[in-house]
Amino acid sequence: xxxxVTALICLPFxxxxxxxxxxxxxxxxxxxxxxxxxxxxxxxxxxxxxYLAGGQATDFDLPYREAFDHVILVGDIFxxxxxxxxxxxxxxxxxxxxxxxxxVLVAALELFGPKVQESxxxxxxxxxxxxxxxxxxxxxxxxxxxxxxxxxYHIHHHKELTDRRSFFLAMIFVFFGAMFGLVxxxxxxxxxxxxxxxxxTSFLLIGYTRTEEAxxxxxxxxxxxxxxxxxxxxxxxxxxxxxxNVNLYDMIKIAILSKYMGIxxxxxxLPIACLAFAALTKSAQFPFSGxxxxxxxxxxxxxxxxxxxTMVKAGVxxxxxxxxxxxxxxxxxxxxxxxxxxxxxxxxLAISVSDGKKVLAYSTISNLGLIVACTGCGYEExxxxxxxxxxxxxxxxxxxxxCVGAIENTTGSRxxxxxxGLISLFPKLAVVLMIGIAGMFLAPFGMLISKxxxxxxxxxxxxxxxxxxxxxxxCFGSATTMFYWTKWLSKILGASGKEKSRxxxxxxxxxxxxFHAFMMVxxxxxxxxxxxxxxxxMSNEMFGTDVQVISYQNIIIMIVLxxxxxxxxxxxxxxxxxxxxxxxITYMGGANCGDNFNFVSSTGDPKEMHISxxxxxxxxxxxxxxxxxxxxxxxxxxxxxxxxxGGAF
Amino acid sequence: xATERIIIAVLYVLLAPFVIGLLDGFDRKISARxxxxxxxxxxxxxxxxxxxxxxxxxxxxxxxxxxxRSYLVFIVLSGVLFFGGFDxxxxxxxxxxxxxxxxxxxxxxxxxYSAQGTHRELVQxxxxxxxxxxxxxxxxxxxxTFNVNEIIKTSISPIAYLPGFFVGFVFILTxxxxxxxxxxxxxxxxxxxxxxxxxxxxxxxEYGMVTLAEWYENAILLGIVGLFFLNxxxxxxxxxxxxxxxxxxxEILIDNTSARVKxxxxxxxxxxxxxxxxxxxxxxxxxxRG
Numbered sequence: 028x029x030x031x032v033t034a035l036i037c038l039p040f041x042x043x044x045x046x047x048x049x050x051x052x053x054x055x056x057x058x059x060x061x062x063x064x065x066x067x068x069x070x071x072x073x074x075x076x077x078y079l080a081g082g083q084a085t086d087f088d089l090p091y092r093e094a095f096d097h098v099i100l101v102g103d104i105f106x107x108x109x110x111x112x113x114x115x116x117x118x119x120x121x122x123x124x125x126x127x128x129x130x131v132l133v134a135a136l137e138l139f140g141p142k143v144q145e146s147x148x149x150x151x152x153x154x155x156x157x158x159x160x161x162x163x164x165x166x167x168x169x170x171x172x173x174x175x176x177x178x179x180y181h182i183h184h185h186k187e188l189t190d191r192r193s194f195f196l197a198m199i200f201v202f203f204g205a206m207f208g209l210v211x212x213x214x215x216x217x218x219x220x221x222x223x224x225x226x227x228t229s230f231l232l233i234g235y236t237r238t239e240e241a242x243x244x245x246x247x248x249x250x251x252x253x254x255x256x257x258x259x260x261x262x263x264x265x266x267x268x269x270x271x272n273v274n275l276y277d278m279i280k281i282a283i284l285s286k287y288m289g290i291x292x293x294x295x296x297l298p299i300a301c302l303a304f305a306a307l308t309k310s311a312q313f314p315f316s317g318x319x320x321x322x323x324x325x326x327x328x329x330x331x332x333x334x335x336x337t338m339v340k341a342g343v344x345x346x347x348x349x350x351x352x353x354x355x356x357x358x359x360x361x362x363x364x365x366x367x368x369x370x371x372x373x374x375x376l377a378i379s380v381s382d383g384k385k386v387l388a389y390s391t392i393s394n395l396g397l398i399v400a401c402t403g404c405g406y407e408e409x410x411x412x413x414x415x416x417x418x419x420x421x422x423x424x425x426x427x428x429x430c431v432g433a434i435e436n437t438t439g440s441r442x443x444x445x446x447x448g449l450i451s452l453f454p455k456l457a458v459v460l461m462i463g464i465a466g467m468f469l470a471p472f473g474m475l476i477s478k479x480x481x482x483x484x485x486x487x488x489x490x491x492x493x494x495x496x497x498x499x500x501x502c503f504g505s506a507t508t509m510f511y512w513t514k515w516l517s518k519i520l521g522a523s524g525k526e527k528s529r530x531x532x533x534x535x536x537x538x539x540x541x542f543h544a545f546m547m548v549x550x551x552x553x554x555x556x557x558x559x560x561x562x563x564x565m566s567n568e569m570f571g572t573d574v575q576v577i578s579y580q581n582i583i584i585m586i587v588l589x590x591x592x593x594x595x596x597x598x599x600x601x602x603x604x605x606x607x608x609x610x611x612i613t614y615m616g617g618a619n620c621g622d623n624f625n626f627v628s629s630t631g632d633p634k635e636m637h638i639s640x641x642x643x644x645x646x647x648x649x650x651x652x653x654x655x656x657x658x659x660x661x662x663x664x665x666x667x668x669x670x671x672x673g674g675a676f
Numbered sequence: 677x678a679t680e681r682i683i684i685a686v687l688y689v690l691l692a693p694f695v696i697g698l699l700d701g702f703d704r705k706i707s708a709r710x711x712x713x714x715x716x717x718x719x720x721x722x723x724x725x726x727x728x729x730x731x732x733x734x735x736x737x738x739x740x741x742x743x744x745r746s747y748l749v750f751i752v753l754s755g756v757l758f759f760g761g762f763d764x765x766x767x768x769x770x771x772x773x774x775x776x777x778x779x780x781x782x783x784x785x786x787x788x789y790s791a792q793g794t795h796r797e798l799v800q801x802x803x804x805x806x807x808x809x810x811x812x813x814x815x816x817x818x819x820x821t822f823n824v825n826e827i828i829k830t831s832i833s834p835i836a837y838l839p840g841f842f843v844g845f846v847f848i849l850t851x852x853x854x855x856x857x858x859x860x861x862x863x864x865x866x867x868x869x870x871x872x873x874x875x876x877x878x879x880x881x882e883y884g885m886v887t888l889a890e891w892y893e894n895a896i897l898l899g900i901v902g903l904f905f906l907n908x909x910x911x912x913x914x915x916x917x918x919x920x921x922x923x924x925x926x927e928i929l930i931d932n933t934s935a936r937v938k939x940x941x942x943x944x945x946x947x948x949x950x951x952x953x954x955x956x957x958x959x960x961x962x963x964x965r966g
Binding site: 469503506507514522596606 | 733734736737738739741742743745746749750753757762766769773779780783785786787788791794795799801802803805806807809810813816822871876877943951958959962963966
């Protein structure tokens, strides 16, 4: 097992060198495919092997642990130098300060601080199991998609940009390695190192095109994530100075124990609060949502990567990890309120935008908000819900981004308004898009099951006002979520008067998208199995209880609904296919021009009719809601951080 | 117990259209009297429905038919879940899934009037959904379960704990029943600015199915009104029926005394009432629970 895990972490880092040095397009593509294939195989093999071995949580060390410790220290300093160099190069030197402060703090503590307890560096349990499958499978599929997409991106669409594909593909592998390292790490110093790599890599990916907008957005992502890094550095400092311990799992244990021992537990909560803060920045919650929205400027594969399998999932991973220590205390309340508020605010904002990628970005933020809210609550039901959401979200969001990217390459626009009648123009892309959208919000898919569990748990939360607010956030947030997805879906399924054109989507892009669609369907069908064979042992491991969160009766209803969503329309379609109907044109008050797409204008000439969705800009617009949303969430975070920090001293 | 639940669910499927159709007939009669007209026979809704199903099938897009049938089936499925005594939260989720099929059916035609109606319908759904979910939450807080068959076994009627939820729910019922002032997605009269809104392009049997689906849906909504009053005492059934009739009459009264508002106002009003009435009630219940 040690060898497998070592390979899983180190291989992607080493493999990244290959696409970086090979500049022959075909040859590089081969090695990227091979690399992605190996990563998928390795992660699935590791996960299955652990599962078959009985699924016991294990602690272990990498071989040559000492050497790795040194590599990490040197790596930290290298990253700091890189950030400092780049931020001065682009005249944003202030940002380097954030990097210098935290790296110097961590390095100084490590070199000159009190000796910390030695413990195993890595940990493998059910949550790790889920995460490596998501990173390995979904992430690698994005890698495969990236090869074809980036080819089209440079050859057909953006000839003006410098072709830096080698760099791009290399960075994707670095990302995999960092994510694997992050989910295995037990020591906070190791976690911090991998955390910083993901921050820097995403910064480099966002700035890929080197346009002014890209550079600005990438630095925005950098400073927000570095701020989060400071949170981890602070947690390390507290751990070293107070407990001579930097083990994440020990800190969680201390926080839980202190609650039962009756010791005033704010001091023990301090590292948890710092970690939660860091995780909030990484999972793009308000007020830190700006960086994920800005990340849109990067080519689609990197958006897909940041939004689904990696980056934001690092944030929620950490939150799920520490959630047991957040149940019914100030840190948990902070996280729950920020998450719930983000769920509602981002879904309102998603109504007002028509850029497909932006809708997806807001929906990611909103969905992550729900996950974050679930972790803040810290009950079995909510963790169950959170993990389900993480799985469903990773698959469907990766699929949606790839699909919107493919649509943009084919039709030249990613605006939702331009997707009118996609089902008749590009049926394959439309079906993928629809499965993705359905996976995000329709009954009885992931979102719904999770919402059911989350609502139930929030009602039972002990803090009165948190409970009330959370219930309201979820009820209103579900309504707004329904609105923006349904109107998109209705655009795709509408009629179109346009001529069919050639689908420019590459074969490997389709392979990746269809595989996602297949996974989505498999997940939905396998949901009862997933619940009893993966999530039940997970909650057993975290809470020591053995209850099934969702009742048998409700599982049956969900399956009925599920079969309903697929089977009822299908049966009805077959039954009505041969119904005799007289084709008529739609009602336009007598102004039709013989079809449904043109009308007689005031000059008497036919004019094309555009049907537009509602965007409610004066109620839900970005100009109206974005700044207040940032203010409200900032206040929540500051107030709670003051309570926790103030309570500690 | 199980057979009882099955019988009620089967009775719902068989009888709901007759009961609600009849109520609709009386609705027209009473409305006509309020406006100083004689009004049609109380059986008129059934004659209308029969006529709709006998008409020639015209359509602008044939794909509409299967989505409308799916809409009908999903509504009936939600009703079976509700009257069969299952989880009320899942009933709400299932109802919103059903509504989506209506939306998709309506937009598939590329018609300006049905598109306008559809988006207004979406706003209506968005206005109502928080309150519908909150009702389920309210029952859970008051009784401790989402299951309808357990809620009815309580010793004190839930209305005692949930007056605010009840007010909020009755408020959104006006939107759900498509009554004035919130008949913005579709009107009862084709000469108005929305024409027939979301149902503009639905003719003959398609429109018949939509009407039938609305009847089935109204049965669920009135059932939820009744649920506020039911308890383990059989007398409460009488109370529930009276409450349903009072609410039903109130809706007719509102319908005949108000003029249509814009969707912006509807959204603000519906959310406002939801937050104030249900939100306050929710907070109080949470405080009482500890």
